[in-house]
Amino acid sequence: MTFNIDKFIKTLAWFLVVHFTTFSYAGRSHFVTTELNIRNEMKGFKRPEIVYFCQAINSGLEYGWRRAKKPPLGHTFHVLLEGGLKLEEEIHRCHFRSVLGTADVDIRMTAIDAEMCNYKKACAVHEVTPEGIIFDGKEWDFEERYPRLIPRRYLEAKWKPWPRRGTVAQGSQRRPGGSQ
Helix, strand or coil: CCCCHHHHHHHHHHHHHHHHHHHHHHCCCCEEEEEEEEEECCCCCCCCCEEEEEEECCCCCEEEEEEECCCCCEEEEEEEEECCCCCCCEEEEEEEEECCEEEEEEEEECHHHHHHCCCHHHCCEEEECCCEEEEEEEEEECCCCCCEEEEEEEEEEECECCCCCCCCCCCCCCCCCCCC
């Protein structure tokens, strides 16, 4: 049996190419899309309008100011999340305004949330109500041996009332007779 150096080099080169290609793709993450749903549920008010601004903290992406004039109007933001071997959490900081005041909510999303949200009815909705911002969706229950999705509905943030118009901030002096 003779040793063929040309065949050995070709085999080694082929092995290295396959090995390098396989491991370079294995470490890459893939991207998934999901939705961030916000819905106006301010029923029973003369002015049920809400205005909100959302920003992704990690990526710095701003979704801008949005307005929902009447219930059940709202907006759906399409969010791109990084999945794969690296499971990073994307935080969306949202600031809400209404006639009742302001509310701030940090909405945390991962690629697992995107996997759950493959059907429209399975996506979580953040409802803006007179009580505050309410989460209505499914979350993982890790208290059991085999985690499963269970429906949840809870208050994420309460309204902070607007400051009264007639009050004066402490330390400031008010001039009598208007502006001078």
